[in-house]
Amino acid sequence: MSETRDAGPADAAGWAALGDRLRLAGDLAGADRAYARQLRAGVADPELVEAADALHDNRLADAQRLVGGVLQRRPADAAAVRILAEVAARIGRLPDAERLLRRCLELSPRFPGARYALALVLHRQNRPQETLREAEALLREAPAHPIYRHLKAAALVRVGDYDRAAATYAAVLADHPDQPLSWMSYGHVLRILGRQPDAVAAYRRGVELQPGLGEAWWSLANLKTVRFDEAEVAVMEAELARSDLDEDDRFHLCFALGKAHEDAGRYGPAFARYQEGNALRRARLGYDAAETTQHMRRCKALMSAGFFAAREGQGCAAPDPIFIVGLPRAGSTLIEQILSSHSQVEGTQELPDLPALALRLGGRARRASESAYPDVLAALSAAELAALGEEYLGRAKVHRKLGRPFFIDKNPTNWAHVGLIQLALPNARIIDARRHPLGCGFSAFKQHFAEGQEFSYSLADIGRYYADYVELMAHFDAVLPGRVHRVIYEEMVVNPEAQVRALLDHCGLPFEAACLRFYENDRAVRTASSEQVRQPIYTGAAEHWRHFEPWLEPLKAALGPVLETYPQAPR
Numbered sequence: 001m002s003e004t005r006d007a008g009p010a011d012a013a014g015w016a017a018l019g020d021r022l023r024l025a026g027d028l029a030g031a032d033r034a035y036a037r038q039l040r041a042g043v044a045d046p047e048l049v050e051a052a053d054a055l056h057d058n059r060l061a062d063a064q065r066l067v068g069g070v071l072q073r074r075p076a077d078a079a080a081v082r083i084l085a086e087v088a089a090r091i092g093r094l095p096d097a098e099r100l101l102r103r104c105l106e107l108s109p110r111f112p113g114a115r116y117a118l119a120l121v122l123h124r125q126n127r128p129q130e131t132l133r134e135a136e137a138l139l140r141e142a143p144a145h146p147i148y149r150h151l152k153a154a155a156l157v158r159v160g161d162y163d164r165a166a167a168t169y170a171a172v173l174a175d176h177p178d179q180p181l182s183w184m185s186y187g188h189v190l191r192i193l194g195r196q197p198d199a200v201a202a203y204r205r206g207v208e209l210q211p212g213l214g215e216a217w218w219s220l221a222n223l224k225t226v227r228f229d230e231a232e233v234a235v236m237e238a239e240l241a242r243s244d245l246d247e248d249d250r251f252h253l254c255f256a257l258g259k260a261h262e263d264a265g266r267y268g269p270a271f272a273r274y275q276e277g278n279a280l281r282r283a284r285l286g287y288d289a290a291e292t293t294q295h296m297r298r299c300k301a302l303m304s305a306g307f308f309a310a311r312e313g314q315g316c317a318a319p320d321p322i323f324i325v326g327l328p329r330a331g332s333t334l335i336e337q338i339l340s341s342h343s344q345v346e347g348t349q350e351l352p353d354l355p356a357l358a359l360r361l362g363g364r365a366r367r368a369s370e371s372a373y374p375d376v377l378a379a380l381s382a383a384e385l386a387a388l389g390e391e392y393l394g395r396a397k398v399h400r401k402l403g404r405p406f407f408i409d410k411n412p413t414n415w416a417h418v419g420l421i422q423l424a425l426p427n428a429r430i431i432d433a434r435r436h437p438l439g440c441g442f443s444a445f446k447q448h449f450a451e452g453q454e455f456s457y458s459l460a461d462i463g464r465y466y467a468d469y470v471e472l473m474a475h476f477d478a479v480l481p482g483r484v485h486r487v488i489y490e491e492m493v494v495n496p497e498a499q500v501r502a503l504l505d506h507c508g509l510p511f512e513a514a515c516l517r518f519y520e521n522d523r524a525v526r527t528a529s530s531e532q533v534r535q536p537i538y539t540g541a542a543e544h545w546r547h548f549e550p551w552l553e554p555l556k557a558a559l560g561p562v563l564e565t566y567p568q569a570p571r
């Protein structure tokens with residue numbers, strides 16, 4: 001049992017402060033235990049004390065049972081509602097947690113920690129504007145609170161206000177300069193802003209303070225111009241050898257060491273580290289390749305040419321969005337940078353809104369195969385389809401800051417929702433970014449993604465995912481001819497002007513020379529390719545995967561015929 005159970009602060013405020021310090025230091029489990037002790041210190045009812053103890057020990061079923069009994073007798077007990085909300089949040093029932101926390105604040109507007117917990121639940125549901133409002137409310141009460149300022153900065157990143165986010169992190173670090181996680185978060189925003197030397201300095205300060213901070217090492221490795229010296233490799237190897245190293249730090253260090261060995265031309269050791277990191281990461285995920293295949297087949301069965309013809313003219317007529325779909329590491333950031341260099345187009349980021357709409361349409365299902373989506377699309381009326389399109393535009397509005405008529409959503413997973421795009425936003429443009437399956441697949445395998453892309457931690461999963469994507473896109477080429485414009489990465493590298501002109505034609509945009517000088521565009525870029533798109537096109541990367549070809553047999557086997565028919569027409 002944690003030491004926080006038996007010794008620590010004497011009152012609820014002290015436990016809250018301890019929880020804040022632990023969260024700031026990255027010890028989220030320790031912070032949860034401290035916050036549970038905060039709840040225990042604030043109640044006298046023996047059942048609620050027992051429920052708080054169960055919460056502290058992560059015995060969530062016991063906590064739920066105990067607090068449920070209290071609420072049956074006293075439904076307006078704010079402390080009981082707060083504990084139940086924490087149980088809901090920990091088991092991932094975020095809408096229920098939000099509802100309970102709002103009820104708690106109705107009952108007790110100044111309940112300790114409830115507003116912060118609500119802000120966290122909103123953040124986890126990717127509702128950054130609401131998160132920001134709650135963070136600002138917290139900061140009005142405690143302007144210098146480091147945790148509240150961190151939350152504000154994270155919400156500012158989500159809405160694309162990177163300059164204010166950087167300033168907020170800098171202010172935290174001015175008051176708390178010895179916090180490695182704060183330096184790392186600051187480094188992330190500096191990288192997005194293109195301030196690479198400052199980002200490197202921030203990451204290096206983070207690993208100086210905490211040599212085992214794997215994410216900071218990986219963030220340095222992910223800055224393509226950074227090369228580790230042998231002393232730094234030795235530090236990472238020593239940290240990886242620790243038996244008490246956190247698993248998150250461990251797999252991040254594996255990816256960072258893979259990159260270090262790759263840069264040094266040690267391709268066998270590099271692949272071994274990449275494979276180790278991927279195995280650790282995949283073991284924690286619930287990805288099932290069969291679910292993706294099933295979704296692809298359901299889309300093909302439902303979305304015939306006749307299905308779309310029967311709904312022609314429906315949906316929201318706005319032409320504003322340009323969707324760039326495909327696989328990560330296929331050149332989508334390059335395409336985004338080219339288009340966002342046009343005077344009529346704004347680049348945003350990988351927006352989560354279309355998948356969120358699809359998830360909601362699917363209802364409460366644990367597995368994609370149990371979801372009502374995509375079949376539910378057949379039952380939607382013209383008014384409902386138009387409302388979906390309008391809702392998407394409303395969600396995306398927060399990211400549109402330049403007043404340009406068109407904006408880009410480059411969430412690659414939207415390839416699985418091309419049918420929804422056609423129904424809800426029939427005048428949106430769709431660009432399919434495609435790269436050689438071995439180059440694209442291995443590039444994804446050696447990249448640790450901050451979130452999503454759960455298919456990318458196994459070569460076999462990557463191959464099957466790529467094949468499913470190709471099959472579904474070929475179906476849309478057949479039933480919606482000309483609807484999707486394909487950009488082949490290798491062709492863009494060899495003949496950029498011709499490809500850029502064709503891309504702009506598809507989008508109905510006049511040619512502008514700035515699109516060929518995309519590397520002069522100083523917009524913020526969030527993805528792993530943020531450095532490359534600030535430089536002219538580099539031709540050497542297209543074939544780099546060949547150094548690792550001896551280890552790519554599982555990828556080749558899973559790709560099957562797709563490997564032999566690349567590139568897939570039409571353009």
